[in-house]
Amino acid sequence: MKTEFRFVAFGGQGMILAGVIFGEGAINDGKNAVQSQSYGPESRGGAARAEVIIADEAIDYPMVLEADYLVALSQPGYDKHAAEIKQGATVIIDEDLVTAENNPRAGAFIRLPFTKTADALGQRIVTNLVMLGSVCAIADIIKKDALLEAVKSNVPSKFLELNVTAFNQGYELGRQARQ
Amino acid sequence: MAFDDNRLSYLNRLAGKRYFMLGDEACAYGAIYAGCDFIAGYPITPASEIAELLARELPRAGGICIQMEDELASIAAIIGASWTGARTMTATSGPGFSLMQENLGYAVMTETPCVVVDVQRSGPSTGQATKPAQGDMMQARWGTHGDHNIIALSPNSGQECLDLMLECFNLADEYRTPVILLMDGEIGHIRESVLMPDPEQITHKTRKAARPGEDVFGGDDLVPGMVHYGAGRNIHVTGSTHKANGMRDVTTPEVHDALIRRIYAKIDQNREKIVRVEADTDPRGPARIGVISYGASSRPARGAVLAARSEGIAVDFLRLITIWPFARTQVAEFAKDLDIILVPEMNLGQMSREIERFVDCRVQPVSKIGGIPHTIGQIHRAIREAV
Numbered sequence: 001m002k003t004e005f006r007f008v009a010f011g012g013q014g015m016i017l018a019g020v021i022f023g024e025g026a027i028n029d030g031k032n033a034v035q036s037q038s039y040g041p042e043s044r045g046g047a048a049r050a051e052v053i054i055a056d057e058a059i060d061y062p063m064v065l066e067a068d069y070l071v072a073l074s075q076p077g078y079d080k081h082a083a084e085i086k087q088g089a090t091v092i093i094d095e096d097l098v099t100a101e102n103n104p105r106a107g108a109f110i111r112l113p114f115t116k117t118a119d120a121l122g123q124r125i126v127t128n129l130v131m132l133g134s135v136c137a138i139a140d141i142i143k144k145d146a147l148l149e150a151v152k153s154n155v156p157s158k159f160l161e162l163n164v165t166a167f168n169q170g171y172e173l174g175r176q177a178r179q
Numbered sequence: 180m181a182f183d184d185n186r187l188s189y190l191n192r193l194a195g196k197r198y199f200m201l202g203d204e205a206c207a208y209g210a211i212y213a214g215c216d217f218i219a220g221y222p223i224t225p226a227s228e229i230a231e232l233l234a235r236e237l238p239r240a241g242g243i244c245i246q247m248e249d250e251l252a253s254i255a256a257i258i259g260a261s262w263t264g265a266r267t268m269t270a271t272s273g274p275g276f277s278l279m280q281e282n283l284g285y286a287v288m289t290e291t292p293c294v295v296v297d298v299q300r301s302g303p304s305t306g307q308a309t310k311p312a313q314g315d316m317m318q319a320r321w322g323t324h325g326d327h328n329i330i331a332l333s334p335n336s337g338q339e340c341l342d343l344m345l346e347c348f349n350l351a352d353e354y355r356t357p358v359i360l361l362m363d364g365e366i367g368h369i370r371e372s373v374l375m376p377d378p379e380q381i382t383h384k385t386r387k388a389a390r391p392g393e394d395v396f397g398g399d400d401l402v403p404g405m406v407h408y409g410a411g412r413n414i415h416v417t418g419s420t421h422k423a424n425g426m427r428d429v430t431t432p433e434v435h436d437a438l439i440r441r442i443y444a445k446i447d448q449n450r451e452k453i454v455r456v457e458a459d460t461d462p463r464g465p466a467r468i469g470v471i472s473y474g475a476s477s478r479p480a481r482g483a484v485l486a487a488r489s490e491g492i493a494v495d496f497l498r499l500i501t502i503w504p505f506a507r508t509q510v511a512e513f514a515k516d517l518d519i520i521l522v523p524e525m526n527l528g529q530m531s532r533e534i535e536r537f538v539d540c541r542v543q544p545v546s547k548i549g550g551i552p553h554t555i556g557q558i559h560r561a562i563r564e565a566v
Contacts, residue, residue, distance in 0.1 A: 020370060024199035027372045033199065035370040060482030061555050062369045062475075150199075 002055035003141055006067040006084075007131075008077030011048040014128030015073065019050025021132060021154050025147030026054045034062040047077060054141055071135055072098050073114065073127070092138065094131070110138065110177045117169050126166035129155075133170025138178050144171065182214065182378055185241040190378035197374050202366040203228035205337040205373045206270070206296060209344025211240050212376065214383055215294075216265035219245045219256035221275060224309055225364040226298035229270035250278040257293045258286050262416065264386075264407040266348055270296035272364070273315050274305065277322070283357055284323035285418040290396065290403070290442065292351035292386060294344070296360040298367040301550050310550025311364030313474055313525040319359050320503050326439055328446035330453060331359040331503040333474040337371035343500070349384040350453065354445055355402050361502055363525065365475035365552050396438070397423025401445035446504055455500040456509045459484070466493035468565050469517040471510065471534060473499040475552050476523045483523075483558035492566055499530070507537045514538035519565050521545050523558050 005022065009015040016037045023035035031054050038049045051064040066086045072078035073094045082100070085091065088107035093100060095111035102109045112134055118127040129151065136147050148167065155163045182190065190212060200208075207229045210218065218237060220230035234244040247253040250271055257267035271279065276297045286293055299315045301307035315322075319331045330350050334340045343360060351358040389395050389404030395414050397403060403423075406412045415425035420435045428434045446453065459481075460466070468487075472480035477498045484496045497513045499506055514520060514534075519541045522531040528544035535542040545561045547553045 020199070023370055027197060027199045033370075033372065035199070036368065060478045060485075061552075062365070062371075062478065063552065065554060065556075 002053060002057070002059070003068045003139070004064040004066070005052045005054070005069045005071065005135070005139075006064050006081060007050040007052075007071045007073075008081055009048050009073035010077070011046045013048065013073050014125065015048045016050045017154065018128040018132050019052050021147070021150045022135070022142070023052045023054075024150035024154065025136075025142045026052070028149050029142050029146035031056060031142070032059055034059045036062055047074070047080070049077065049081075069135065069139055071131060073131065075099065090138065092131075092135065094127075112173050112177060114170065117173065118166060121162065121166055121169070123162060123166075126163055129163045129166035130170035130173070133167040133172075134174030134177070136167075137171045137174030140178075181383070183241060186211070186214065187378055189240040190375075193375040194377045195375065197372055199370050200337060200373050201228055201368060201370055202334070202337045202340045202362065203298065203368065204232050205340040206344055206360065206362065206367070207232040207236070208373070208375065209341035210268055210294075210348075211236060211242070212341065212378065212381055213345045213348035214266050215268050215348065216242045217244075217257065217260045217267045218242070218269060219247050219253045219260070219267075220269050221247050221250050221253050221271070223272045223275045225300055225311070225367045226270045226272045226275075226296065228367070229296060229298070250275040251282065254279040254282040254286070254293075254295065258282060258289070258291045261291045261293045262405075262408050266292075266352070268294040268296065268348075270298065272298050272300045273302045273312075273318070276315060276318060280318075280322040284325060284327070286357040287323065287327045287329070287442065288325075288418045289416050290355040291357065292355055293357050294347045294351055294360065295357060296362060298362040298364055300364045301548070307550045309364075311368070311475060311525065311552065312548065312550070313363050313476065314529070314548075315361065316502060316524075316526065316529040319361055326443060328356075328443050329359065329503050330354065330356060330446060330501070331361045332455075332500060333361045333502050334366060334500075335474055335477045335498065336366065337369070337373045340366065341373055341376075345381060349382070352386045353384045353402070354449065354453075355386070355405065356446065359503075361474070363475045394423035394425075396421055396425050397441065401441060401448065450504045451508065453501060453504060454506045454509060456506050457498040457500060458509070458513060459496040459498075461488060461493045461495055463488075463493055465516055466495040467516075467518040468492070468562060469495040469497065469513060469520040470523065470558070470562065471497045471499065471513070471520055471530075472523045473502060473530065476525055476547070479553045479555045480523045480558050482555035483562055486555060486559045487562040492562060494562060502530070505533055505537075510534055511537045514540050519543060521558070521561050521565060523547070523553050523561075525552060
C-alpha cells in the first residue's frame with residue numbers, strides 16, 4: 001500500500017520540517033518513506049511544498065502526482081494543487097488561512113484551526129506541529145509514538161515541551177474531526 | 180588501510196542506526212566511512228549539503244574541511260592533499276564541475292587519486308539552478324581535454340550514495356585516478372531511509388607504494404606505486420608529458436605515446452573488473468523490448484517496467500551503476516535478442532548515443548528535461564508504444 005501526502009504553505013510556516021518529521025516518523029514505524037520538497041529562493045513568503053510518500057513496498061517514483069492527502073495552509077498553495085488529488089482523497093485546510101468550497105474530487109474535506117490553536121499556545125511557530133498531530137490522527141498510518149519520536153529528534157530540546165503540546169492538541173483536533 | 184581509533188569510535192556510534200536523510204547527506208557519511216581525510220569545496224545548489232555536513236562532522240572524525248575561494252582552488256587543494264597520502268574529495272554541481280575540468284585533467288595526468296562528486300542540475304550555464312538533470316554524463320567523460328579514461332558511478336538512492344562513495348575512494352586508490360560520483364539533484368535532495376554500516380565490514384583498498392628507487396610514473400605495472408610528500412624521496416609531479424621517473428619531456432613522441440596509452444589502458448583493460456550493472460530480465464522469457472536507465476531516471480523506469488509486465492508485456496531492464504568506463508560488454512549481451520531499447524534519461528540522449536554504439540537493435544531515448552523527473556506513466560507509455 002502506498003499513500004501520498006502533499007503539504008503546501010508559504011515559506012516560513014514550517015511545512016518542510018513537518019514533511020521531514022512525518023517521513024522520519026514513518027521510518028520509525030518500520031515503513032518505507034521518501035520526502036521531497038520544493039521552495040523558492042526566499043526563506044519566507046514564497047510558495048513552499050513538502051511531499052511525503054509512505055509505502056510498505058519500495059518507492060520507485062519519489063514525487064507526488066495525485067495526493068491521497070492534501071494539507072493546505074496557504075490560499076495560493078491550495079488553489080495550485082486542489083485539482084491534483086486522487087478521487088476520494090482527504091483535503092485538510094487551515095480554516096483561517098484557506099477559503100474553499102468542497103473539493104469535488106475529495107472524499108473528505110476537513111477544516112481545522114491550526115494557526116488559531118498555535119496562537120492560543122502563544123507561539124504561532126508551532127502551527128506545523130498542530131497540523132502534524134491532526135494529520136497523524138486523521139490518516140492513522142503512522143503510530144503516534146513513532147511520530148512523536150521523530151518530533152523529538154527534529155526540534156530544539158528547549159522547545160520540545162511546547163512542540164509536543166502543540167502536536168497533542170492537533171492530534172485531538174484530528175481525532176474529533178475523524179469521528 | 181584501517182581506521183584510526185578516532186574514526187573508528189566515531190563510526191561505531193553510527194553503526195546499525197537508520198536515519199532519514201538527504202542523498203547528499205548519505206554521500207557525506209559515505210565519505211567518512213571511506214576514510215576521507217580532507218574535503219575542499221565551494222557551495223553550490225544542489226551539492227552544498229555534502230560539504231555542509233562534512234564541515235560539521237569530518238573534524239569530529241579526525242578529518243579536515245576547507246571552504247575554498249572557488250571550484251578551481253577546491254580541486255587543486257584535493258590534488259595536493261592527495262599527494263600527502265590523504266584520501267580527498269570535493270563536491271559540486273554542473274557549473275562548478277565545468278570550472279574543475281582543467282585540474283581534473285591534471286589529476287588524470289599526474290595519476291592522483293581523488294573523488295569528485297557532481298550533483299547534476301539543469302543547464303547549460305545557470306539554467307534551472309535548483310532543478311535536477313542528468314546533463315553532465317558526457318562532461319564527466321570528455322570534459323577535460325586530451326585522450327583519457329575516467330571512472331564515474333551513478334547512485335539511484337540515498338543508501339547507494341553512501342555505498343558508492345566507498346567504492347569511489349577504493350577505485351581512486353586502486354587505479355590512481357580521479358573518480359566521479361555522478362549524482363543528480365533529485366537523488367541528492369530527497370530524503371530516504373539510510374542504514375549506517377558496521378565499520379568492521381568496510382573494506383578499504385590500499386594505495387600501492389613505490390619501492391625504493393622505483394619509478395612513480397611508469398614501470399612494469401599499468402598502475403605504478405606512489406611516493407607521498409614527506410616520505411623522504413624527491414619526486415617531480417607535473418601535468419606536462421613526463422618520463423617514468425616524473426621528469427618533463429614534452430618533445431619525444433615515444434614518451435608521450437607510452438605515457439598516455441598506459442594511463443588510458445589502466446582503466447580500459449580493467450573495464451570488466453570495474454563495471455557494475457544491475458540486470459532484471461523478464462522471468463517469463465524472451466523480451467523484445469529493453470529499458471536501460473541510471474540514477475534518478477532508473478526509479479520511474481523500473482516502476483514502468485513492472486507496470487508493463489503486469490499487463491503482459493515482456494520487458495528486460497538494465498540499470499547502469501558504473502557510467503564510465505561504459506558497460507559495453509554487459510549492454511551488448513543485454514541487447515542480443517531485443518528489437519528496441521528505450522533509454523529514459525534527464526537529458527537529450529547522452530547515454531542513448533553511447534548505447535547505440537554497442538548494439539544492433541534500435542535505441543530510442545526517452546528524454547526528459549525541464550527540471551521534473553520522468554513519471555512512471557511517461558515511461559510506461561513509451562514502452563506501450565514500442566510494442
